[in-house]
Amino acid sequence: MAIYKSVSEPPTNLDIYNVTSRSFGISWMKPTETHSAENYGYVLQIKEDQDKCVKEIIYRCSDCVGSFQISNLNGLCDSTVRAEIGKTKQELEGQLTYPVSLNPGIAYTVTVTAINDGGRGYPANETEKTIEEAPQVPYGITMSEIGTTSCKIYWKINGPKPGKTNFTVMLMADSPATSKEFTVTGFDMRSYLAEGLEAYWSYNVTVTAATNVGAKTSNRVHFRTRPTAPGKVTGLKITEAPGGIYTWMQISWRAPAILFWNSIIKEYSLDISTSDRNATTQSLSHENNENHDYTVVVNVVPEETYTFKVYATNSLDMKGEVSTVVKQAPAGVPVNIEDTLQVDIISLHQMKNVEDRQFTVTLVQDFFEESTNGQIQASGLIACAKDCNFEGIKILADFNTMDNWQDASQRGFTLYRVTNPAWMDKMQTQCTCGRSKRAVTNVEYTVGSDECSDTPQKQYCNGPLKSGTSYKLVAVSCTNGGCLLSQVYGPFVTAAKEQSDDGRNCSTESIIIGVVLGFTNLLLFVYAGYTTLIIRRNRADKDGLKMSTSNKYDRKSQTYVNESFMVGVAGAGGSEDLETFSNVAPGRESETEYSRLDDNTREDRTTYDIIQSSRQY
Template sequence: MIYTCIIHDREVSDPPSDLQTTVVSSRNITIKWNRPVNTYSEENYGYVIQLKNDSECVKEAVYRCSNCLGTFQPLELKGMCSSVVRDTFSKTKSELDDLQTYQFLNLQPDTAYTINVAAVTNLGRGNAATIVQTTYEEAPQSPPYNVEVSDIRTTSFRVSWRMDEPRPGQTNFTITVFADKPAATKEFSTKGFATRSYIVQGLEEYWGYSVTVTAVTSVGAKTSDATLQYRTLPAAPGKVSNFEITDAPGGNYTNMQISWNAPAILQRNGVIKDYSLIFSSSKNIPEKKILAHTFVEFHIYTATVDVIPGEIYSVEVYATNEQDLKGASTTKFVQAPTAEKSRTGSDCDGAKNSIIIGVVLGALLLIVSTYAGYATLVIRRYKTKQEVPESSKTRTKQRRGPIYGNETFMIGETEEIDSSDPAAVRHSETEYTRLDENTKDDKGTYDIIQAM
């Protein structure tokens, strides 16, 4: 008889089932799981629970059966963590068959952890169930402190600070730079909890600033105390303001008056010591005058210089600060006026005025003449009305032809009409019959025409 012996490969336990997290906070994670579907062993000796961060063991827990026939020693298992991070707990066989839980404490906020759970049998440590869980963010533990300003330049400086661990989450820092008025307060941002300094730029020259630093996460923010005030370094001054040139002040054509104000307050860039005025023409050597700076606000600086009438002059003004830094210059070119030009201008103005007066007087004379002609016509008309009734009865009419000709009248013709001859009267009424009915009734109008 031939016997056949079948040898089965020894298998380790299946992974625990239903592994999941139940409670998560910024510092703790609680998990639960059930026994494996198959352990391939008569007894489940217990569990190994591990929590890792980037493959580094952070915490390990071991559940050991206290009343099983067999047992195990953690040192005998492969892939175990250091005993420094290990806790060991005893459980009965029935307890190991129930739903299992474990809580990891004192973790780091906003950190991803890998959690492995495996059953242990007489064949060793079984296959592991694995999940990944990230703890929640939290507000910073404390505000930034030891805020300092260093490496001060004309328009920048470095701000540094310290922060307490642990990292509370995705952390941003806001650096607020408070400026004296009228300069603007500015904010700068940088990312990363590990950041401990930042260079702020774009500041005003020789200006006072204080600083705060705010740590910000999605949960909250905390702000440091303000630093003492720091001042940026001085720089060359900007241009003077309200630069003006007055020609021939007081009618003196051999003088020019030059005036200006200090640069705008944010353009002074330091303490101004004095102002330089340089003026010249093609016919003389450049001259320079220096005016001391005064601290009176809105003070106007004025200088009077000698000029040659008609010459073109270059005028330059700039400020100098206590560090002897020359400021930006303002330059103008101007021609000194002459008395002749001014008189010529006056004569032209007088001629223009004379033309205007002549036009006005001509218009007035035209109006007066028109009015006088109209008045004369009215008077003649009135006198004619008074004389016509008497002369028409007693005298022979003599009329003179009009000074114009048409189909009835001839230019320059003169004739006598006998009023006793009706035919003659009818033929001579051509001129009268051409008038409209209203004008015929007005005998004075006809007489006026006869008198022309």
């Protein structure tokens, strides 16, 4: 029959006392029952986190009859942490103590078992945590794997572990970048990869070790991240037609935000391209002032679409991120050559073919074709006889929705559009295309020349005018950017209908009257000459002595008659003009002309009266 040996009961009054960050004391008393004649000793084990043996002490009875072999004991720690202490039988009966050196902030489990003939007995257990302490100062800060936005940071720290330790890696950035802070948990951690940094930026690094008791911080170490291509420029703006010049566009921008310089910027480039032209590039040097405005004015063609690309280039010739704007150059109101060339667009002095329903004017063709500020979309003449308010025509839609001839003629020729969209084609085929001294093309256009009875109601037609009426004309030229109106020209007056109908009759009657009066004057002249000759012959017979004198007065009288003779000529308007073949100023009174007869010719008064009477016709 087998005999089972009982193991000892657990030691009593196990206690942990005088706990510090680096040690505590252990005490215990003998078991209540060892189930053996002798207590051979104790096994004291100190474990970290209930698993790892930190210390093992075997107490052996130095004067007992019985004994034990360590190799026969179960559950022992590794011999590297084991120590033996000899105690007398009497000492083993009393309280035993053991001070142990430990590390801060660690929970230790203390186990004590008594040894008898059956081996290790039941255990007595107690757990206690040492006090944490402030860590040592981290040192040896180094950086490796430095990139454009990241860096790996290394450090060192001396033990022992002071408790639950956190490391704070601080990267203090130059303004205006944001400093970065990273926390690493665990005393054994010795490196950290910091990410999310700014490219080509200066940082100062520290590492702080901290426990619940205190913290210690390393010295600062400086480094800079690596450069990369610059970011986008800021404030990119396209100004249309700066200064009202529609053949210009202004491109302006500022440097990238300083955090996106990413390197040392050398210059800025502006690429300009269109759908049918290769890109051209302009460059501007970088200015250190981050608020500097970079401005480029480029020549453009109105209504053409341009692509503008702006980017920075750094000292390593890295091309930065491109900012792109696609913009159509706007059209503007056409250039007014009235001002630039100082010419009249509609001449008041070259009005021709004036009839009761139409008249012809001379225009400057260049006004309607001036496309510097954009392609001409519509042009022409507008006219009015009353209610002439030209201020409502600002844009192309205003011009294209004006009243036509049909509307205006029913209201007494209020403001209306004279020309249709194809009027320039007709005008060009009729023009003489002569060049003036101001290098402009003059053409003729007849206002009121069309018959509009068959023209659709909503179309524009150059219909007949009203007779005897005064008209004002304005030239109009429109782009998609607006309409240019010339100054107001006029008045242009159509012929009165009565004059036009009776003109031919009046002209014929005037010619007949002129011929009759001329013939009558001729008869009177012959009669007066004949009478004068008869009178002088009679006087010569009476006084032969005065013959020479009489002849002399004959010549004077003849000269007088020639100087006084006037012939009536019928004018084109039916009135009778008097052409005077005389050196005497016209408009003298009859007394002055009569006084030119001297005393020897006063008998010729009859002849003078005849001449005077001929002037009254």
